Amino acid sequence: MKLVPGPLPPIPTTTSGSLSLPLPFSPDLLWRYPLGFPSVGSHPSSPLWDYKSQLPGSLSADPRGWSREDVCIFLRWAEREFDLQPIDMEMFQMNGKAICLLTRTDLSERAPGSGDVLHNVLQILMRDANNMRLLPNSPITPTSRHPYPLSPHTSQPPTPSWNVMTSQQSDYHSSHAASLAAHLMAQSNSVTLSPAPSVDSQSGSPNHPDAPVSFGHSIFGANGSSSNGSGSNPSDSDEDDKFTEMKNGYLSSPPNTPSYMNIPQMSFLTPRSPKQIENVSSPGLYKREFFGSGDGSEPNTNGRLLWDFLQQLLNDPAQRYTSYIAWKNRDTGVFKIVDPPGLAKLWGIQKNHLSMNYDKMSRALRYYYRVNILRKVQGERHCYQFLRNPTELKNIKNISLLRQQMSPTATKPPAQIQIIPQITIKPEPVDHISKEHEPMPAPVPTHVKLSEQVQKQLVQQQTQQKSDERLRMEYHHQEDKPTDLSMEGPTDLSSGNRHVSIVCSPDPPFNGANH
DNA sequence: AACCCGGAAGGCAT
DNA sequence: AATGCCTTCCGGGT
Numbered sequence A: 001m002k003l004v005p006g007p008l009p010p011i012p013t014t015t016s017g018s019l020s021l022p023l024p025f026s027p028d029l030l031w032r033y034p035l036g037f038p039s040v041g042s043h044p045s046s047p048l049w050d051y052k053s054q055l056p057g058s059l060s061a062d063p064r065g066w067s068r069e070d071v072c073i074f075l076r077w078a079e080r081e082f083d084l085q086p087i088d089m090e091m092f093q094m095n096g097k098a099i100c101l102l103t104r105t106d107l108s109e110r111a112p113g114s115g116d117v118l119h120n121v122l123q124i125l126m127r128d129a130n131n132m133r134l135l136p137n138s139p140i141t142p143t144s145r146h147p148y149p150l151s152p153h154t155s156q157p158p159t160p161s162w163n164v165m166t167s168q169q170s171d172y173h174s175s176h177a178a179s180l181a182a183h184l185m186a187q188s189n190s191v192t193l194s195p196a197p198s199v200d201s202q203s204g205s206p207n208h209p210d211a212p213v214s215f216g217h218s219i220f221g222a223n224g225s226s227s228n229g230s231g232s233n234p235s236d237s238d239e240d241d242k243f244t245e246m247k248n249g250y251l252s253s254p255p256n257t258p259s260y261m262n263i264p265q266m267s268f269l270t271p272r273s274p275k276q277i278e279n280v281s282s283p284g285l286y287k288r289e290f291f292g293s294g295d296g297s298e299p300n301t302n303g304r305l306l307w308d309f310l311q312q313l314l315n316d317p318a319q320r321y322t323s324y325i326a327w328k329n330r331d332t333g334v335f336k337i338v339d340p341p342g343l344a345k346l347w348g349i350q351k352n353h354l355s356m357n358y359d360k361m362s363r364a365l366r367y368y369y370r371v372n373i374l375r376k377v378q379g380e381r382h383c384y385q386f387l388r389n390p391t392e393l394k395n396i397k398n399i400s401l402l403r404q405q406m407s408p409t410a411t412k413p414p415a416q417i418q419i420i421p422q423i424t425i426k427p428e429p430v431d432h433i434s435k436e437h438e439p440m441p442a443p444v445p446t447h448v449k450l451s452e453q454v455q456k457q458l459v460q461q462q463t464q465q466k467s468d469e470r471l472r473m474e475y476h477h478q479e480d481k482p483t484d485l486s487m488e489g490p491t492d493l494s495s496g497n498r499h500v501s502i503v504c505s506p507d508p509p510f511n512g513a514n515h
Numbered sequence B: 001a002a003c004c005c006g007g008a009a010g011g012c013a014t
Numbered sequence C: 001a002a003t004g005c006c007t008t009c010c011g012g013g014t
Helices: A027-032 A068-079 A097-101 A104-108 A116-133 A163-169 A178-187 A240-252 A259-269 A305-315 A340-351 A358-367 A390-395 A400-406 A431-434 A453-479 A494-499
Strands: A325-329 A333-336 A372-377 A383-386
Touching: A068 A097, A068 A116, A097 A116, A104 A116, A305 A325, A305 A340, A305 A358, A305 A390, A340 A358
Parallel strands: none
Antiparallel strands: A325 A333, A333 A383, A372 A383
């Protein structure tokens, strides 16, 4: 089983609102390739690994041009290359165009345990072929072996605060893929941006009325609209252009785009029809254990939940989405939506609600108030705080279980949490995230005469520390709280506490320097 | 004007 | 059919 390691995609260099960057690499990869990420040593010369360069020489780059024999050659190659279960060639008596039209489910039916891999590889090959045809002059043209300038962020990976993320980061330099894998492993049953693997094998009928007619460059339709017609109507106006640009951006990934970008992108933007949430849970190949519970009972949200989506963007190892959303203080879960419209667009694409805007998305965020997933950072625009760490957030996917655990009287959180103070975080540049673990400034000796400005700054720093510490305490305290995502019950803290501006919970201890 | 809030109704997927 | 999770719309407040 191989996975294509590769460089991280470019850090967005566009201004906010431009949606030309791909969405984050998805833990879906572990779902698809759970048996092990490739060792970097298998391709020591370069982190890049190009499918096409590995394809049998007789095969053209565009799988749609393959003959029936070519398809067989490809399948044999894929068997070897990805350690797939033996593929029954009788099931693939078709030419390249035909195999490219097979859905993931179709492929899984014809090649149990291997369909998902085949599908992904074919998608990548088709995309690459499209790129070569459609975007020969793209600035990220595939002519370069290193088309992606690595961001400074990537050369100095952020030090995460959440424990689950710390261990894997040390391997970052040695291997992006390994780091990503570790990241995903650490995130346990975390989410992906692609549709959830379904166990509904019944949906895998050869006829898929909702399936896209074709793939590749036409996956969004010729004009960039949803190809299955089931999606929301994109708004006219320049928003269309924006989406077209974005979709082209996805599609313009060069052939060297690592599969961990290609695959999620493809599924990410694939219209979300029921038939397309396809069976990728080929029993022999994909193990649910990689997502934590292992019993298969835990729903896999795969980034379809908003908080999950935000976490993915926030925790992107390459920090590619900091122009959209960024931690202000990861330790306390405070983040800022840097580009509300842009983020909303991303979310809209994720959910195939192309008319999504910040107003609607923020409404969804506000629903999280009452279930204690989020709260607003008062006084700062677009700033919210996760009230639960990722580990716990993952657990609340099992809503029914949590609801069972909640007795009617247990729906109220502890008193000191029930009254949530209005917390004001001092405005700070978002790039604070990159130095969030810098040691706090040393207290200024009292004997030093401070200028008014410096004193003000010190007060601000102390205020910030105080707020951070309080947030941190509350943030971690939340871990014991039950969660009920249902909209019923008296768990609505936000509505009753919107205007509470005093801290009713005991102040957590502060550093002596603060007083 | 932009942001923020939460009620209400409804859609969609599970 | 029930439920969860939004999505959409809205009136109101800051």
